Each structure stands twice: as C-alpha cells, then as structure tokens.
Amino acid sequence: MSTNFEFIDIKRIDPDTKPLEVRKANFGEIYEPQTHDDIAAQSSRCLDCGNPYCEWKCPLHNFIPDWLKLANEGKYEEAADLCHQTNSFPEICGRICPQDKLCEGACTLNTGFEAVTIGQIEKHITDTAINMGWKPKRYVEKFGKKHVSIIGAGPAGLACAENLIRRGVKCTVYDKNPEIGGLLTYGIPEFKLEKSIVLKRREMLEELGVKFVLNTEVDTKKVAEIDKKSDAIFLGLGTYESIKGKIEGTNKTGVVEALPYLIKNTEYLMDPDDAEKIDFKDHRVAVLGGGDTAMDCVRTAVRQQAKSVTCIYRRDQENMPGSIREIKHAMEEGVDFLFNTQPLKVEGNGSITSLKVCETKLGKPDASGRQRPELIEGSEKAIEVDKLVIAFGYQADVPDFVLDKNVKISDTGLVELNNNKFNYQTSNPKYFAGGDMIIGSSLAVHAIAHGRDAAKEIIKFIG
Numbered sequence: 001m002s003t004n005f006e007f008i009d010i011k012r013i014d015p016d017t018k019p020l021e022v023r024k025a026n027f028g029e030i031y032e033p034q035t036h037d038d039i040a041a042q043s044s045r046c047l048d049c050g051n052p053y054c055e056w057k058c059p060l061h062n063f064i065p066d067w068l069k070l071a072n073e074g075k076y077e078e079a080a081d082l083c084h085q086t087n088s089f090p091e092i093c094g095r096i097c098p099q100d101k102l103c104e105g106a107c108t109l110n111t112g113f114e115a116v117t118i119g120q121i122e123k124h125i126t127d128t129a130i131n132m133g134w135k136p137k138r139y140v141e142k143f144g145k146k147h148v149s150i151i152g153a154g155p156a157g158l159a160c161a162e163n164l165i166r167r168g169v170k171c172t173v174y175d176k177n178p179e180i181g182g183l184l185t186y187g188i189p190e191f192k193l194e195k196s197i198v199l200k201r202r203e204m205l206e207e208l209g210v211k212f213v214l215n216t217e218v219d220t221k222k223v224a225e226i227d228k229k230s231d232a233i234f235l236g237l238g239t240y241e242s243i244k245g246k247i248e249g250t251n252k253t254g255v256v257e258a259l260p261y262l263i264k265n266t267e268y269l270m271d272p273d274d275a276e277k278i279d280f281k282d283h284r285v286a287v288l289g290g291g292d293t294a295m296d297c298v299r300t301a302v303r304q305q306a307k308s309v310t311c312i313y314r315r316d317q318e319n320m321p322g323s324i325r326e327i328k329h330a331m332e333e334g335v336d337f338l339f340n341t342q343p344l345k346v347e348g349n350g351s352i353t354s355l356k357v358c359e360t361k362l363g364k365p366d367a368s369g370r371q372r373p374e375l376i377e378g379s380e381k382a383i384e385v386d387k388l389v390i391a392f393g394y395q396a397d398v399p400d401f402v403l404d405k406n407v408k409i410s411d412t413g414l415v416e417l418n419n420n421k422f423n424y425q426t427s428n429p430k431y432f433a434g435g436d437m438i439i440g441s442s443l444a445v446h447a448i449a450h451g452r453d454a455a456k457e458i459i460k461f462i463g
C-alpha cells in the first residue's frame with residue numbers, strides 16, 4: 001500500500017545504458033529496458049502533490065500523477081488511454097523531451113530527493129501497452145462530411161491529424177519526404193529515437209483513417225488543388241534555413257551543415273543501397289554549437305569512428321542550451337568539449353586543415369538576458385581538424401506558396417497567427433499553422449501541443 005513516503009526509501013533509478021563499446025559501435029537506442037517492477041517502484045515515488053508543478057511545466061499539461069499511479073498498479077492500457085488524452089505520441093516524448101528542463105525539472109522531489117523518472121515511465125507505459133496490442137481509439141465512430149488537409153508530416157502535422165481523426169474529421173497529410181515524422185525521422189538520430197517507433201505510429205494513424213500523400217512537395221500549383229478539396233488547412237512545415245554564423249572560410253571542402261549531415265546518415269541507415277552518407281571515419285571532427293543538434297552531430301561522428309570529436313561552444317557548460325542528459329551522454333562517449341571558445345576562421349587551401357579560434361569570457365547580458373561572450377585579446381590559436389560541422393540552429397524560411405495564400409509573416413520570418421476568433425488561425429482564415437514555423441526551431445513537444453490545440457480550433461471553425 002502506498003504511504004506517499006516511498007521517495008525516502010526508494011532512490012531515483014534511471015535505466016541502465018548499454019556498455020560504452022556497444023553504444024559507440026552502433027546507432028541503436030542506448031537505454032536498456034526497465035522491468036515492470038522497476039517502473040512500479042519508480043512511479044510509487046510520486047508524492048501526488050495537490051498542485052502538480054510537473055503538469056504545469058509539461059507543454060502538453062499531461063496528467064502525470066494520474067498515469068504514474070496507473071503504472072504503479074500495472075494498469076498499462078488504462079495508463080496509455082490517459083496519456084493519449086493529452087499527448088498523441090507519449091513514447092516519443094518520453095524518449096526525446098529534455099525532461100530536466102520540463103516536467104522533471106519542476107518535480108517537487110527535486111528539493112533534495114531527485115525527480116521521479118517521468119519520461120522513462122511515460123515511454124514504458126506506451127511501449128508496453130502497444131506491445132500488448134493496445135491502440136488509440138476514435139472518440140466518435142462516424143466520420144463527418146468535412147475534410148482537412150495538413151501540409152507537413154512532422155510532429156505538429158501528425159498531432160493535428162491524430163486529434164482530428166479521433167474526433168471523426170477526415171484528413172489527408174502531405175509531405176515531400178518518403179516517410180512521415182519530419183525531424184523525428186530525418187533529423188533526430190536513431191540512438192535517441194529508433195525509426196521503428198515512428199513507423200509504428202504511421203501504421204496506427206493509417207488504421208484510424210489518416211491518409212498520407214508522401215513524396216509530394218507542395219508548391220503554388222499543388223496548394224491550389226489541395227485548397228479546392230479542403231474545408232481547412234493546417235501548415236506544419238518546420239524551419240530549415242540554417243544559421244551560418246560569422247565565420248570566414250566556411251565554403252571550404254570538409255565543412256558541412258548539421259542537418260544535411262544527420263539526414264544523409266539517417267537515410268543511409270534506413271537504406272544503405274540507396275543513399276550515400278557523409279562519412280567521418282578516421283577524421284578529426286569539430287562541431288560548432290551547444291544545442292541538441294550539436295550533441296546529435298558529435299555522437300553521430302563518434303559512431304562513424306571519427307579519430308577525434310570536439311564540440312566547440314562560445315559560452316560555458318552551464319549556459320549550454322541543450323538537454324543536460326544529452327551533454328552527459330556525449331561526454332561519456334568520449335567527445336572533447338572546448339567551452340568559452342569562439343570560432344573565427346576556417347583555414348586551409350581548398351580543404352579545411354584547421355580552425356582558428358579565440359577564447360571568450362562572459363560579459364553583460366544581451367536582449368535575451370543571456371550573458372554575451374566577449375573575445376579575450378591575444379588568446380587566438382589554431383585547432384587541427386579536417387571536418388567541421390556547423391550546428392548553430394535554424395531560422396524561418398517560409399515557402400512562397402504560403403505567402404501566395406496571403407498568410408502573413410512576422411519580421412522574423414515566422415508565420416504570424418491572427419488568433420482573433422480561433423487560436424492557431426493565420427491571416428487567411430482557412431489556414432492554421434503550428435510547430436517550428438510559428439515559434440522557430442524548438443522542441444517536438446511544443447509542436448505536438450500546437451497540432452493538438454489547432455485541431456480543436458479547426459473543428460470549431462469547420463463546424
């Protein structure tokens with residue numbers, strides 16, 4: 001029987017990770033599964049506080065203490081039903097959310113007892129229920145007459161589709177890629193999220209009635225065709241224009257951008273006969289940036305058997321924007337970190353041979369409130385590298401067909417929401433939008449929240 005004091009006797013236990021030599025030699029997920037008993041014990045640590053801060057900090061406001069209790073009782077199918085009331089893809093969030101900055105960061109037990117392993121339990125609930133044959137159900141049996149088109153099969157578009165179809169609204173999702181998932185499939189590497197997880201979701205969405213039209217780039221002509229047969233359209237196109245930074249000589253051979261590097265590697269792993277990879281085997285690799293994308297690049301280079309891998313970041317470790325867990329994994333896997341280091345110039349004759357850098361110290365805060373890195377005069381030096389990955393993040397690049405539809409764009413190039421009558425509605429009333437294309441490069445959980453909430457607004461709009 002629960003006493004609510006289990007957290008004193010039962011310590012937080014994260015799942016074991018595979019041995020380092022196994023991790024570094026293949027791209028599979030790094031965690032070993034936990035047993036039902038482990039999960040029951042870990043979920044019993046929840047205090048069931050009256051005002052659960054974890055729920056408020058979770059962008060989806062998941063009913064966390066309630067599904068922790070069901071997991072503790074071994075009621076996995078009920079727990080999965082409850083998880084899916086707020087989250088279309090709990091097993092994905094359980095794997096890739098930066099929990100330390102979200103739900104677990106807000107857990108009351110953080111005051112000296114270590115947070116409940118919320119993400120791991122969320123993943124375990126859904127994985128277990130799916131293995132038992134559980135599937136998300138439609139809330140209504142019959143479909144209505146209205147039809148919604150969704151452009152972009154990333155987490156925003158997929159969550160919108162899942163929420164519409166379960167409420168009896170027919171929908172079709174268009175994407176230029178051959179597979180669904182957006183960055184879940186083509187950006188985030190297998191060691192964080194195996195592709196079979198996303199493929200399983202495709203199967204379940206199709207079974208619910210979602211239609212996918214893949215390998216289809218939407219342009220002005222195509223959108224006119226889609227517009228004619230749709231009562232509303234949701235745009236979830238992401239943001240893909242990489243930020244270049246002010247570094248001289250990035251046009252040299254051996255310098256690549258993060259996303260093409262990760263995408264090529266994923267495509268190669270998905271189909272080695274049909275894709276070529278950017279291979280860093282035996283190279284000295286440097287990756288510029290301190291976010292999740294940079295961590296994915298350094299850990300990909302480790303698995304490609306690079307000779308050395310260095311992450312170069314202009315602020316200190318405390319100021320790194322990426323998930324603490326992912327930084328720790330990169331360090332365990334042998335990545336060197338050069339903090340307080342600003343890259344200045346790519347050197348070499350045609351191909352990169354070294355990178356000129358300068359040490360920094362943190363100065364006054366900038367407009368965003370973060371301390372600005374300042375160069376330390378006389379601290380310049382060259383680091384020998386022959387491959388360089390630029391992972392500074394992404395900015396908006398809304399395609400022309402969106403502008404042609406009179407959807408307004410903000411000064412920063414993101415899609416501007418009108419929000420007058422319906423949330424997530426753009427300046428063209430028939431067009432709704434969500435995900436990275438309205439807030440800039442962010443997190444999957446935000447995209448899922450936008451897709452979910454936009455679906456509810458679209459239903460009100462189409463009546």
Ligand SMILES: Cc1cc2nc3c(=O)[nH]c(=O)nc-3n(C[C@H](O)[C@H](O)[C@H](O)COP(=O)(O)OP(=O)(O)OC[C@H]3O[C@@H](n4cnc5c(N)ncnc54)[C@H](O)[C@@H]3O)c2cc1C
Pocket residue numbers: 096097098151152153154155156157174175176177181182183184187188192216217218219236237238239259262292293296399434435436437441442443444445447
């Ligand atoms: C390397 C990397 C690692 C990341 N790691 C994490 C992480 O660990 N945790 C986390 O929460 N988030 C992570 N993110 C962020 C997360 O992946 C994104 O915030 C999220 O995928 C955004 O979802 P979205 O649906 O808005 O866009 P996307 O996932 O970008 O999907 C947009 C879709 O639109 C399609 N599309 C675009 N234009 C067209 C067109 N004209 N016609 C047809 N289709 C089109 C694209 O093909 C794509 O499938 C990471 C991002 C990157 C790049």
Ligand code: SF4
Pocket residue numbers: 057058059060061062064087093094097099102103104118119122445
């Ligand atoms: S969706 Fe993300 S933030 Fe919310 S409970 Fe799950 S892991 Fe935590």
